[in-house]
């Protein structure tokens with residue numbers, strides 16, 4: 048098999064003297080040393096001069112968005128089969144690494160099996176030489192000619208911080224194949240930052256400055272750090288899980304309905320007091336009588352505080368619209384619930400409002416029934432008590448269906464049914 | 470009294486049906502990140518998908534998905550507009566690379582973070598404008614629990630067969646409200662197969678026959694070089710400036726859809742003989758529309774109903790059907806009718822009536838009133 052990774056290693060598409068050329072040539076040699084075939088390797092590149100290498104490569108190439116190549120490659124690397132024999136390599140610039148810095152940190156953090164080669168020439172080359180977060184102090188670019196006063200982000204230290212299995216920084220002068228091969232040979236995540244110089248913009252903006260000088264004065268160390276980490280677990284696309292649609296979900300008719308037509312109910316109380324599960328219980332109880340039922344929840348984004356409300360519709364006809372702006376019953380178990388339901392209470396004229404006795408009577412044309420929904424059974428059971436109260440007092444469903452439904456409800460293991468029957 | 474006698478009735482939400490339908494249709498990996506009101510889809514997927522990935526953010530989500538798709542593993546995610554907005558550049562990338570995926574967009578009230586726990590149908594323009602250059606992302610919109618099953622399977626199929634990202638559009642109440650639902654009506658879902666390149670001779674990632682859909686090869690095989698490219702590219706996937714071959718390849722993304730979208734044309738048209746008025750709706754408001762039309766007919770009104778399920782590219786059949794009516798009532802839960810404007814322009818004729826709501830569901834009574842209104 049043809050072991051050349053580059054179509055023509057002498058004809059690469061970069062400016063004369065650009066370090067990207069030696070990175071590409073050294074990559075080919077490194078992969079040859081490691082015994083890879085061209086189609087064993089998946090190169091993921093993005094925007095920037097380094098990314099135009101694609102057409103010169105004989106391997107698979109994936110060319111994505113500026114700064115996102117590491118995330119794109121992560122998806123590929125994460126899904127590789129165990130012992131796939133494949134090598135995922137990302138070519139990214141310091142500009143791309145600036146844009147997508149989080150992707151680099153996350154990929155290292157997950158230890159996805161891939162190597163990221165950061166072509167760090169300390170500026171955005173393709174777009175005219177703008178500074179990146181990797182532009183070191185004292186380094187000029189065409190758009191920042193007065194020497195950057197801010198130090199460069201030290202990618203090696205950042206990588207160490209997230210526990211990268213392998214990270215190194217090398218100078219792009221000379222043959223880089225040994226260092227690259229060392230990074231490519233890692234089983235998990237590795238990142239190698241190659242310090243480069245852009246002959247078109249870096250050299251012009253910093254006349255006479257040598258790459259070695261820039262590295263020295265930047266304070267960035269040429270070093271290598273490893274972290275003995277477990278490989279990211281291989282993903283099993285054959286793993287079995289049972290269907291979400293099971294016989295267990297089926298509710299069979301066991302009782303006769305005792306009321307005709309449609310009943311719309313609003314249960315309104317406080318978060319954490321079981322409103323949603325009580326509403327679900329009510330709907331399921333209705334289904335035991337062969338009725339159609341729906342339950343729609345309302346709550347703020349906070350789960351443990353504020354109101355929690357649910358609209359339940361029970362009907363002997365199919366239900367399409369699941370809202371109930373004018374419920375037949377509004378059961379209010381707490382002040383939060385009262386506040387939430389207030390606009391509807393004010394507008395209503397034909398509802399029955401069942402209100403916990405501790406609450407202040409709201410102004411309304413509807414009928415209000417005060418009852419104890421909290422004091423005796425405690426706030427945690429207020430919602431369930433209100434459902435029992437509603438069903439039994441107003442004859443919405445048969446008592447037998449209620450008792451059967453409760454015996455199948457999780458709560459029955461903790462709270463004896465007598466609590467709700469007094 | 471028509472109580473249900475069939476014994477396969479479950480109390481179920483749309484998220485459960487959507488997740489199961491995705492997996493049965495062949496989706497293999499769910500890449501998710503937390504966002505309300507799509508969290509139920511996240512948790513069901515965590516339980517059900519062969520592979521589940523918790524991504525750190527929206528852009529990563531789409532990038533990881535594209536990576537999986539390059540392996541031939543169909544990825545799914547679920548989001549709401551704040552996430553979708555951040556995904557857009559990456560969705561463009563996946564479309565350009567012709568890597569299939571399904572993005573479930575659960576609409577909630579905007580703008581911006583708006584109200585995360587309140588439903589809406591406000592992302593129609595956003596989805597319509599997802600792809601730069603006038604291309605459309607195939608978009609299917611769920612109108613009831615049955616659609617959560619059937620339309621989801623079709624969305625997966627369309628993604629794989631047409632080699633494209635697909636949006637499955639929905640909204641908070643559509644995926645979260647629990648309803649009694651007859652499971653015996655669920656059809657069998659077949660796993661969708663990817664059309665693979667079989668020829669041993671030559672392979673160009675984006676070469677196609679007259680069907681305009683390239684055959685797939687994953688980046689994990691050793692027979693042919695594969696190149697997936699987001700930039701304008703030729704048939705080999707090599708980045709090009711604006712060469713005729715590359716531009717043809719880009720415009721093929723539209724003609725490919727034009728050629729095949731009729732196989733994915735879904736709507737329900739309930740025509741009433743002699744009706745001069747039609748109610749047109751989709752998503753959660755389709756349910757209010759169904760109820761409104763039922764009640765109107767009980768009151769003796771003649772009225773037809775058209776529920777759109779394929780939203781984009783906009784099917785020709787919608788204006789064709791609607792043009793048969795003297796009065797068209799479009800009901801959608803946003804400020805002033807986004808889909809209506811897409812269908813009828815910025816200043817629709819006076820026979821086009823709008824029923825809209827912001828921050829709450831549209832009620833059947835509002836639709837009925839507009840139908841009965843003589844103005």
Ligand code: SF4
Pocket residue numbers: 060061062064065066067096168172173244245246247248
């Ligand atoms: S502009 Fe700079 S980075 Fe780009 S190819 Fe030329 S020298 Fe290299």
